Amino acid sequence: MAATNLPLDANRLWADVMALAEITDPQHPYTRRSFTPLFRNGRAFLAKRFADAGLAVRIDAAGNLIGQLDGADPALGVIAIGSHSDTVPSGGRFDGVAGLAAGLEAVRALTEKGDRLNHTIEVVDFLAEEPSEYGLSCIGSRGMVGALDTTMLDLTDPGGKTLGDALRQVGGDPDRLAEAKRSDVSAFLELHIEQGMVLESQSFDVGIVTSIVGIRRIEIVFEGAADHAGTTPMPLRQDALVAAANTVASVRRIAEQLSDEGKGYFVATVGILTVEPGAANVVPGRCRLVIDARTTDSALTARFVDAVECESAAHATLAHVKRTRLTTLSDGHPVNCDPSVRSALRQAAHALGLSETDLASGAGHDAAFMGRICKSGMVFVPSRGGKSHAPEEWSDREQIAAGAAVVLQAVKALDRSLQSRVKG
Amino acid sequence: MAATNLPLDANRLWADVMALAEITDPQHPYTRRSFTPLFRNGRAFLAKRFADAGLAVRIDAAGNLIGQLDGADPALGVIAIGSHSDTVPSGGRFDGVAGLAAGLEAVRALTEKGDRLNHTIEVVDFLAEEPSEYGLSCIGSRGMVGALDTTMLDLTDPGGKTLGDALRQVGGDPDRLAEAKRSDVSAFLELHIEQGMVLESQSFDVGIVTSIVGIRRIEIVFEGAADHAGTTPMPLRQDALVAAANTVASVRRIAEQLSDEGKGYFVATVGILTVEPGAANVVPGRCRLVIDARTTDSALTARFVDAVECESAAHATLAHVKRTRLTTLSDGHPVNCDPSVRSALRQAAHALGLSETDLASGAGHDAAFMGRICKSGMVFVPSRGGKSHAPEEWSDREQIAAGAAVVLQAVKALDRSLQSRVKG
Numbered sequence: 001m002a003a004t005n006l007p008l009d010a011n012r013l014w015a016d017v018m019a020l021a022e023i024t025d026p027q028h029p030y031t032r033r034s035f036t037p038l039f040r041n042g043r044a045f046l047a048k049r050f051a052d053a054g055l056a057v058r059i060d061a062a063g064n065l066i067g068q069l070d071g072a073d074p075a076l077g078v079i080a081i082g083s084h085s086d087t088v089p090s091g092g093r094f095d096g097v098a099g100l101a102a103g104l105e106a107v108r109a110l111t112e113k114g115d116r117l118n119h120t121i122e123v124v125d126f127l128a129e130e131p132s133e134y135g136l137s138c139i140g141s142r143g144m145v146g147a148l149d150t151t152m153l154d155l156t157d158p159g160g161k162t163l164g165d166a167l168r169q170v171g172g173d174p175d176r177l178a179e180a181k182r183s184d185v186s187a188f189l190e191l192h193i194e195q196g197m198v199l200e201s202q203s204f205d206v207g208i209v210t211s212i213v214g215i216r217r218i219e220i221v222f223e224g225a226a227d228h229a230g231t232t233p234m235p236l237r238q239d240a241l242v243a244a245a246n247t248v249a250s251v252r253r254i255a256e257q258l259s260d261e262g263k264g265y266f267v268a269t270v271g272i273l274t275v276e277p278g279a280a281n282v283v284p285g286r287c288r289l290v291i292d293a294r295t296t297d298s299a300l301t302a303r304f305v306d307a308v309e310c311e312s313a314a315h316a317t318l319a320h321v322k323r324t325r326l327t328t329l330s331d332g333h334p335v336n337c338d339p340s341v342r343s344a345l346r347q348a349a350h351a352l353g354l355s356e357t358d359l360a361s362g363a364g365h366d367a368a369f370m371g372r373i374c375k376s377g378m379v380f381v382p383s384r385g386g387k388s389h390a391p392e393e394w395s396d397r398e399q400i401a402a403g404a405a406v407v408l409q410a411v412k413a414l415d416r417s418l419q420s421r422v423k424g
Numbered sequence: 425m426a427a428t429n430l431p432l433d434a435n436r437l438w439a440d441v442m443a444l445a446e447i448t449d450p451q452h453p454y455t456r457r458s459f460t461p462l463f464r465n466g467r468a469f470l471a472k473r474f475a476d477a478g479l480a481v482r483i484d485a486a487g488n489l490i491g492q493l494d495g496a497d498p499a500l501g502v503i504a505i506g507s508h509s510d511t512v513p514s515g516g517r518f519d520g521v522a523g524l525a526a527g528l529e530a531v532r533a534l535t536e537k538g539d540r541l542n543h544t545i546e547v548v549d550f551l552a553e554e555p556s557e558y559g560l561s562c563i564g565s566r567g568m569v570g571a572l573d574t575t576m577l578d579l580t581d582p583g584g585k586t587l588g589d590a591l592r593q594v595g596g597d598p599d600r601l602a603e604a605k606r607s608d609v610s611a612f613l614e615l616h617i618e619q620g621m622v623l624e625s626q627s628f629d630v631g632i633v634t635s636i637v638g639i640r641r642i643e644i645v646f647e648g649a650a651d652h653a654g655t656t657p658m659p660l661r662q663d664a665l666v667a668a669a670n671t672v673a674s675v676r677r678i679a680e681q682l683s684d685e686g687k688g689y690f691v692a693t694v695g696i697l698t699v700e701p702g703a704a705n706v707v708p709g710r711c712r713l714v715i716d717a718r719t720t721d722s723a724l725t726a727r728f729v730d731a732v733e734c735e736s737a738a739h740a741t742l743a744h745v746k747r748t749r750l751t752t753l754s755d756g757h758p759v760n761c762d763p764s765v766r767s768a769l770r771q772a773a774h775a776l777g778l779s780e781t782d783l784a785s786g787a788g789h790d791a792a793f794m795g796r797i798c799k800s801g802m803v804f805v806p807s808r809g810g811k812s813h814a815p816e817e818w819s820d821r822e823q824i825a826a827g828a829a830v831v832l833q834a835v836k837a838l839d840r841s842l843q844s845r846v847k848g
Contacts, residue, residue, distance in 0.1 A: 194655065195652050195654075195655040196652065196655035196656060196657070197656075197660060198657075213654060215654070217704060227810065227811075228619050228620070228786065228787060228810075228812055228813065229691065229693035229695055229716045229718070230619075230637060230639070230691065230716075230718050230785075230786035230787040230788070231618065231619040231620035231785075231786035231787050231810065231812070232620060232621075232691065232786070232810065233620070233622075233683065233691065233786075234676075234679055234680050234683045234684075234690075234691055235680075235683075236621060236810075239676070239693070241672055241694055241695075241697060242672065242673070242676050244669075245668075245669035245670070245672035245673050245694075245697075246669070246673055248665055248666065248669035249666070249669050249670055249673065252658075252663070252666050255658055256658050256659075259657065259658040259659075260658075265657075266658075267653065267654065267656065267657065267658055269653035269663070269704075269705075269706075269707055270665055270669075270708075271653055271665075271699070271701075271702065271703050271704045271705060271706050271707065271708060272699065272702055272703065272704050273665060273669075273697065273699050275695070275696065275697050278695065278696055279695050279696065280641060280693075280695045280696050280714045280716045281693075281695060281716055282693075282695050282813075283693055283695065284694075284695060290704045292653045292654075292704045292705055294653070294654045361654075361655075362652065362653075362654035362655035362656070362657075363652060363654040363655050364654070386651060386652070386655065386656065386660075387651075388652055388655070389652065389706075390650075
């Protein structure tokens with residue numbers, strides 16, 4: 001890294017990350033699941049740090065914790081910076097938290113230098129970005145863009161509590177959800193750890209995110225006959241696992257071909273495969289698998305699905321089993337990051353002497369939802385070994401500070417360039 | 425079927441099968457697991473039927489229930505007929521029970537006609553032929569041939585009870601296990617349902633078993649890296665499921681080739697495959713699979729294992745994962761049935777006007793252990809649709825009676841031909 005003299009306090013930023021890491025289930029570091037008492041403890045810490053930095057603190061109807069610094073010309077609207085403070089079970093210290101601490105430190109750096117911006121700045125801790133106990137992720141950012149519909153409020157956790165009630169307990173208001181939808185945000189910037197190996201392996205300081213993948217989940221079920229593994233000759237078998245295993249191989253091969261074409265980011269995974277009855281001496285009678293396909297180009301997913309449909313049908317026929325289900329469980333479209341935000345982030349990196357590269361985000365983020373209501377962009381910082389959603393997750397103090405400095409400089413640039421008034 | 429006028433009472437035999445079927449867990453017909461109160465109820469019924477038929481009833485040190493009919497020349501030793509009364513969970517009415525009822529009916533037919541044989545006849549209900557809660561099958565027949573070693577007595581069920589204690593509770597005596605080992609048995613005959621489709625599909629009345637497969641169980645574990653399914657590009661993946669799936673396909677293909685060669689019976693199955701962590705958005709980091717390979721010719725298993733070792737290693741390399749385990753969990757050798765017993769069974773079928781064919785047994789049976797101490801053979805009767813270990817298991821009254829008549833005639837023939845005195 002070229003820059004050592006960054007326009008913010010790397011140690012202070014790091015201290016916030018480490019302080020939040022202490023607020024964890026001690027048996028399963030680092031765990032701070034959304035809606036739990038630990039989550040509310042983490043937010044209490046954040047709210048105090050927001051207030052210490054001179055921000056006005058509130059929780060909106062969608063349960064987002066927001067710290068606000070008024071601009072000189074509030075009619076210009078808001079430039080928001082943020083991420084999330086919830087974690088997966090046994091997750092890491094940086095996923096989400098790094099972006100919050102970066103936003104907070106950027107605001108502190110601005111106010112300390114007396115740099116009053118024209119736009120109002122908000123630091124946002126989005127509610128429940130990670131998959132929650134309600135089977136839903138990005139709850140807060142959905143709410144902020146009007147994509148948290150009332151049927152979602154009726155979702156229940158394993159204990160039977162509704163999301164609506166849970167929202168109330170973290171300070172949101174399900175009855176006034178419409179008020180959470182914003183029309184006054186001009187731009188949103190999110191710093192996040194890469195969760196991959198591109199920046200580390202190619203020694204880039206930061207990544208400028210070009211687009212955030214759309215995620216398609218597909219469930220396939222094969223049904224054959226659970227016959228005796230000893231007395232059923234090979235030609236008479238209806239082995240559901242043989243069809244499923246060949247489908248796993250097909251998914252891998254098709255994904256490699258689409259990825260190799262270079263027309264866009266494409267990955268596909270079979271992460272779930274269950275075998276019934278699952279006994280050594282019984283031919284598998286039923287197999288279920290779930291495919292996760294992610295791309296920056298929906299046309300690639302369409303070709304992938306066509307090929308998987310065709311090949312899995314052929315595998316079923318060859319194994320004398322039936323493909324009794326092929327269902328899309330969920331389908332999110334890819335989101336392109338805003339060109340002006342990308343440009344501001346790139347120029348900021350150059351001005352700071354930091355190396356940067358364009359890259360796609362293979363994970364979903366709040367920034368994808370925010371792209372529906374404003375110019376949205378992301379900057380990635382390196383993840384050691386690409387590890388994420390695990391206690392080993394790591395980014396260096398200087399790496400996060402460098403990314404935060406890029407956010408800070410980009411916010412300042414956008415404050416100047418985004419001078420058109422928002423509709424009131 | 426040609427024979428309608430069989431030398432025994434088909435209805436009386438059938439009534440015993442149906443009466444035992446009533447002794448079941450009513451929630452999960454047909455369940456009579458070894459060592460349970462229901463199992464002891466079934467044996468109480470059997471013991472009474474043995475006694476009613478004039479048999480002297482005892483339980484040996486290995487927990488086998490034995491009904492004995494003395495021969496005219498006891499020094500000739502014993503011809504035993506039997507099978508087992510325990511079932512798998514939610515099993516059928518015929519697996520095991522058909523062989524016991526056939527043995528009992530054969531003895532009744534003999535005594536009613538005043539056919540006193542020179543050999544002593546025993547009807548044996550072997551203890552726990554099916555896989556038990558102690559992870560062991562064929563417990564009684566192991567005991568009768570001296571293959572139930574004392575380390576097995578220390579095996580525990582999920583509640584912590586030892587097999588030794590369980591043996592005591594069914595009337596066995598773990599301290600005198602050596603006494604269960606027999607040297608006075610000249611021949612053993614077992615009638616069993618086929619559990620396959622050969623007899624039904626080719627319209628044979630009975631099958632004369634040529635050999636009982638040896639069963640090899642092999643465990644393979646692949647370990648890769650449980651990376652993010654969105655942020656890990658295809659070339660950087662270490663996907664354990666890709667290696668496991670390709671191994672499933674290899675097992676299928678190699679087994680088909682060995683089976684097609686016609687040099688012996690060969691089947692192989694992957695019935696267990698587990699994926700960790702098993703989440704849609706995580707690349708599988710660890711997979712475990714268990715292969716069940718069965719053959720009448722150990723040379724085929726050796727070739728199978730060589731090929732699977734070679735191909736699974738290649739699949740691991742291609743998927744950038746490690747094959748951290750390839751272990752033989754168990755290895756039973758195939759057992760050839762005794763030629764003189766096979767011949768007696770075949771001639772009996774011909775004399776009764778029944779069609780017969782040679783076939784291998786793809787399942788293990790008590791007769792395989794008995795082959796270690798005496799001339800051992802089996803006769804199969806048709807299974808509708810090949811279904812077994814399921815409530816749908818079915819064989820017709822006349823089919824079982826025909827098989828029992830074959831056993832009866834073969835016992836009479838063996839009583840004449842096996843005149844050499846056993847060693848005392």
